[in-house]
Amino acid sequence: MKQEIKIKKGIDIPxxxxxxxxxxxxxxxxxxAVKPPDVVGFTPRLxxxxxxxxxxxxxxxxxxxxxRLFLPSPVSGKVEAIVRGEKRKLMEISLxxxxxxxxxxxxxxxxNLSSSSPVWWMIKERPFGTIANPDHKPKGIYISLxxxxxxxxxxxxxxKGREHEFEAGVKALSxxxxxxxxxxxxxxxxxxxxxxxxxLDPINKGEYVWSVNAQDVxxxxxxxxxxxxxxxxVITVGGPAAKAPKxxxxxxxxxxxxxxxxxxxxxxxxxxxxxxxSTRIISGSVLSGTQIAANGFLGMYDQQVTFIEEGDQYEFxxxxxxxxxxxxxxxxxxxxxxxLLPIKNYPLPTEFNTNTHGSVRPxxxxxxxxxxxxxxxxxxxxxxxxxxxxVELQEKLGIYEVEPEDFALCEFIDPxxxxxQTIIRExxxxxxxxxxx
Amino acid sequence: MRLKWLEDWFxxxxxxxxxxxxxxxxxAFHTFAFTPKTVTKSGSHIRDAVDMKRSIIIVVxxxxxxxxxxxxxxxxxxxxxxxxxxxxxxxWWFGFLRMLPLIVVSYVVGLGIEFAFAQARHHxxxxxxxxxxxxxxxxxxxxxxxxxxxxxxxxxxxxxxxVFGGSGMNFLNPALVARAFLFxxxxxxxxxxxxxxxxxxWGSDAIAGAxxxxxxxxxxxxxxxxxxxxxxxxxxxTCETSVIAIALGALLLLxxxxxxxxxxxxxxxxxGLMGLLFNAIGYNExxxxxxxxxxxxxxxxxxxxxxxxxxxxxAQTNAGKWIYGLLIGAFAVLLRVCNxxxxxxxxxxxxxxxxxxxxxxxxxxxxxxxxRERRIAR
Numbered sequence: 001m002k003q004e005i006k007i008k009k010g011i012d013i014p015x016x017x018x019x020x021x022x023x024x025x026x027x028x029x030x031x032x033a034v035k036p037p038d039v040v041g042f043t044p045r046l047x048x049x050x051x052x053x054x055x056x057x058x059x060x061x062x063x064x065x066x067x068r069l070f071l072p073s074p075v076s077g078k079v080e081a082i083v084r085g086e087k088r089k090l091m092e093i094s095l096x097x098x099x100x101x102x103x104x105x106x107x108x109x110x111x112n113l114s115s116s117s118p119v120w121w122m123i124k125e126r127p128f129g130t131i132a133n134p135d136h137k138p139k140g141i142y143i144s145l146x147x148x149x150x151x152x153x154x155x156x157x158x159x160k161g162r163e164h165e166f167e168a169g170v171k172a173l174s175x176x177x178x179x180x181x182x183x184x185x186x187x188x189x190x191x192x193x194x195x196x197x198x199x200l201d202p203i204n205k206g207e208y209v210w211s212v213n214a215q216d217v218x219x220x221x222x223x224x225x226x227x228x229x230x231x232x233x234v235i236t237v238g239g240p241a242a243k244a245p246k247x248x249x250x251x252x253x254x255x256x257x258x259x260x261x262x263x264x265x266x267x268x269x270x271x272x273x274x275x276x277x278s279t280r281i282i283s284g285s286v287l288s289g290t291q292i293a294a295n296g297f298l299g300m301y302d303q304q305v306t307f308i309e310e311g312d313q314y315e316f317x318x319x320x321x322x323x324x325x326x327x328x329x330x331x332x333x334x335x336x337x338x339x340l341l342p343i344k345n346y347p348l349p350t351e352f353n354t355n356t357h358g359s360v361r362p363x364x365x366x367x368x369x370x371x372x373x374x375x376x377x378x379x380x381x382x383x384x385x386x387x388x389x390x391v392e393l394q395e396k397l398g399i400y401e402v403e404p405e406d407f408a409l410c411e412f413i414d415p416x417x418x419x420x421q422t423i424i425r426e427x428x429x430x431x432x433x434x435x436x437x
Numbered sequence: 438m439r440l441k442w443l444e445d446w447f448x449x450x451x452x453x454x455x456x457x458x459x460x461x462x463x464x465a466f467h468t469f470a471f472t473p474k475t476v477t478k479s480g481s482h483i484r485d486a487v488d489m490k491r492s493i494i495i496v497v498x499x500x501x502x503x504x505x506x507x508x509x510x511x512x513x514x515x516x517x518x519x520x521x522x523x524x525x526x527x528x529w530w531f532g533f534l535r536m537l538p539l540i541v542v543s544y545v546v547g548l549g550i551e552f553a554f555a556q557a558r559h560h561x562x563x564x565x566x567x568x569x570x571x572x573x574x575x576x577x578x579x580x581x582x583x584x585x586x587x588x589x590x591x592x593x594x595x596x597x598x599x600v601f602g603g604s605g606m607n608f609l610n611p612a613l614v615a616r617a618f619l620f621x622x623x624x625x626x627x628x629x630x631x632x633x634x635x636x637x638x639w640g641s642d643a644i645a646g647a648x649x650x651x652x653x654x655x656x657x658x659x660x661x662x663x664x665x666x667x668x669x670x671x672x673x674x675t676c677e678t679s680v681i682a683i684a685l686g687a688l689l690l691l692x693x694x695x696x697x698x699x700x701x702x703x704x705x706x707x708x709g710l711m712g713l714l715f716n717a718i719g720y721n722e723x724x725x726x727x728x729x730x731x732x733x734x735x736x737x738x739x740x741x742x743x744x745x746x747x748x749x750x751x752a753q754t755n756a757g758k759w760i761y762g763l764l765i766g767a768f769a770v771l772l773r774v775c776n777x778x779x780x781x782x783x784x785x786x787x788x789x790x791x792x793x794x795x796x797x798x799x800x801x802x803x804x805x806x807x808x809r810e811r812r813i814a815r
Binding site: 013015202204205206280282286287288289290291306308310311312313314315316317318319320323326327328329330331332333336337352353354355356357358359360361362363364365366367368370376377378380381396397398404408409411412413414415416417419420421422 | 439440443444464468469470471472473474475476477478479480481482483484485486487488489490491492494495561563565603604605606692693694695697699748749751753754755758798802805806808809810812813
């Protein structure tokens with residue numbers, strides 16, 4: 001079912017480095033990784049060891065809590081390394097693809113989508129943002145046909161040539177629950193699943209909603225049609241610090257090293273800890289993505305990579321400066337006044353970096369969150385309920401309807417510089433663990 | 438702009454070891470000179486350029502037209518009353534010299550206490566007092582003794598704010614707490630005819646000069662015209678008389694989005710409606726007063742623009758802001774007309790609604806919760 005919604009609240013952040021509409025095929029990248037920490041609520045148990053040969057779609061890790069859920073290998077090849085972090089937490093399983101991977105033959109039969117399918121992990125569940133639990137009966141499966149994140153790929157452009165796969169994916173999903181393909185109009189966060197669900201049919205306690213990225217719908221469709229597991233995505237690589245922003249066609253979990261080399265002025269630094277690293281690489285949107293190293297990997301659910309300057313510099317009396325090039329939703333800088341001038345296409349300020357532009361403070365000002373938060377929820381009240389850990393109040397105020405990314409713009413405009421997405425994620429994690437227990 | 442030498446100097450003098458207890462003070466001066474170089478870690482990797490310092494400084498800038506006019510008016514009132522033939526610049530200079538000690542005392546005492554509390558708690562010093570500290574001298578009579586100002590400031594900062602945990606945790610507007618403290622502790626210095634006009638530059642002697650509200654309370658029609666009140670050439674608290682100067686500040690606050698237009702508009706609406714209601718009754722001189730006179734007299738406009746809109750102590754929900762503002766305006770006019778013993782109805786009305794704001798929000802949020810519960814029941 002195709003639907004349209006219109007959203008008024010929100011901001012389109014005028015971030016520079018808009019990707020050129022040209023797709024570079026980067027499927028020949030031979031290094032990949034599966035990153036279990038990207039998947040909320042997934043406790044990984046390894047199924048492979050370093051040096052094992054694996055086929056595309058073969059499980060690499062299984063969820064300890066539900067052995068039906070697994071993360072498959074995106075390519076056929078060899079397990080290169082198993083990287084563990086603090087407390088031996090499994091961070092990533094990196095693979096080297098064997099060159100024959102693209103020549104896999106179509107098995108020429110139809111496959112039924114189920115939890116044993118290698119594409120199942122692409123279906124996410126709300127509340128909490130986990131992999132869809134096959135035991136749950138969702139009240140709908142939502143697909144957003146427009147990603148409104150800054151510099152996100154144009155979905156129509158990304159899916160060009162894959163229409164029949166998309167159709168097949170929608171058909172396969174519609175056997176599980178009613179599918180809503182929604183094209184949202186308006187500023188970000190109009191295209192977020194949370195916004196769409198809130199506008200059409202908000203989640204109540206005890207209800208579930210599934211969602212799939214439109215490109216993954218095509219991947220599901222491909223698998224259903226041919227049995228071939230090839231998680232392909234057209235991603236954007238852009239941002240103010242990217243040299244040649246454009247689209248790339250990659251497989252899920254691709255190593256970003258080759259792309260970083262073409263985008264950075266100084267691509268020699270490989271590690272996150274390198275203090276000379278003056279550019280931050282973000283897998284995902286600049287508003288809610290994850291920082292990766294220059295030789296890091298594309299996140300499991302991400303379809304964009306953003307390059308942005310680090311802002312680790314002092315600014316002399318920044319709070320007093322006119323700020324013609326500063327972007328603020330509040331119009332407290334000269335850039336806000338410049339919009340009053342009768343000049344068409346006044347160059348909007350586009351100087352963005354990772355500086356917080358101020359220190360952390362208690363919440364003082366009110367009323368601005370509501371202008372970027374298109375939910376029937378009181379955002380400040382919900383955030384405060386999450387800070388004090390009042391689970392009952394969180395439920396009453398609608399915690400089940402939101403995900404951290406829905407608060408990304410609140411966090412962006414907050415003059416108190418509070419890490420709102422972290423607060424919401426932690427509150428949701430407490431609730432999720434209580435729900436399991 | 439970058440000043441490498443100053444950056445290095447600040448990094449060099451960062452208190453360590455046995456001096457580390459001075460960190461709060463150091464941090465306050467450091468972040469005053471430089472926006473910190475902290476970067477985001479997760480979540481939103483970019484942030485809006487606005488921060489608390491910028492927001493507060495906008496309030497301070499918005500106060501400047503009223504402050505400058507108030508200074509001139511202090512001199513003007515004295516010149517008018519003593520019959521002195523002063524140049525307008527001298528009138529301003531006279532007012533400036535009268536205001537300066539009030540401002541200095543307010544900032545020194547208030548910031549001193551803020552720093553002390555921040556030090557004791559190992560917190561960062563909050564910039565909220567930069568606005569409060571300017572508001573307090575702007576709403577007292579010019580002849581207020583400095584020791585009273587110091588006492589009121591201390592009371593406002595400690596009892597009005599710090600006991601609750603500092604900026605953002607208080608439920609009463611600190612500037613109005615200071616004003617109320619003076620009003621109830623030293624009523625003879627705060628009301629009557631002999632407080633509004635300074636006699637000379639240094640003394641606390643005053644000249645009799647009635648405010649429009651004082652005259653109305655005495656059952657007379659105000660001698661000042663509506664135009665005088667609009668421009669602000671009338672006796673009154675130091676910087677609250679000129680509606681035009683206040684309106685300039687209001688424009689800045691509304692354009693930048695720092696103050697809530699809902700509160701500002703609804704305070705005037707509430708006051709206007711109450712004024713019209715009294716016009717309809719028309720029992721005495723005060724009730725017959727055209728409703729818009731209430732906007733021009735006393736602290737109504739100043740309170741609506743700078744006090745009622747304090748985001749910490751106002752209602753925090755959009756619907757709540759309408760109710761909060763309407764009731765402030767209505768109660769202010771009600772107090773003025775029905776209880777002339779308390780001429781400054783605006784102050785009491787805002788303080789009362791500060792106390793009521795959490796209740797209003799509770800009711801508004803409850804409606805949202807009920808809506809959600811009904812959705813589940815369906």
